[in-house]
Amino acid sequence: MSDRSCSLLLLALHNCSTLCSGSGASEEDLRVLPKYRFHICKNEEKPRVGAGRMVPIETSSGYLATERILLPEDAECCICLTSYEDGAELHALPCNHHFHSTCIVKWLKMNATCPLCKYNILKGNDQV
Template sequence: MASFLWWIVGFYWVVSGGATLLLNAPRLCWLAIILLAFDVFRVALACVVGIALCCCLLCFITILYAVSHQEGASEADLCILQRYRFKQTCGSGEKASARAGSMIPIAPTIRDPANKRALLHEDAECCICLTAYEDGTELQCLPCNHHFHAVCISRWLRITPTCPLCKYNILKANITV
């Protein structure tokens, strides 16, 4: 309210007696002009922010809803999963993409002592990125025994904590164990 009152009085004062005020009290005149300019800037900024909020309110609500209800797996949930290193076993006449291999455990967990697992060539690919496992690639295996590239499955599980193949929920499994 005081700002609105200053707006009326200040503009009247500067406009009606501007030349006389500038000659008799130049500092007071410039102070009034600076305060009016500051008030104009503040009102304009408030209008821009208000319009932006009204126009983008739906976007803000959507983003806040997505962030607050994110149900992906945490880093602790991902650390529980068994890690493997893929080792290719190839014959002399086979193509590189059609090689079978085995999954060698990197560090067995107490919950899953994890033994070496053999893979047929049709199973030696990640169903998330659809590329064949290469020799030395790090893999992760879910409790449902489906395996993926470690990078691919950790990105997937941070968004949704379910297996991409069978929809096994790793969070609900950790609660019951």
């Protein structure tokens, strides 16, 4: 079984186990998360091939985050395991992990914890 298949299987099993727990985030919880647009760095500004910038997008709550630079190895969604494409919409969690917006919104509606470090976005530092 490939690494990608293993990851997807683990994700599916985790999602099934959390569906009945009612521990997901609400639309209001999701609205306050910082949003970004990913831009691949041009030749004159890139530190290395595949690097990019996370440019803030104003959220409906009026929150505007600060711009972030991503190294090539960090420019990937750890949920769907694909590299960020130019123009992709991203969300960042309070733990500073970032994901495709569509991927993390689906995840957080089922389980309000970061898929990488288990930071609970509803309870702050209290982890699962």
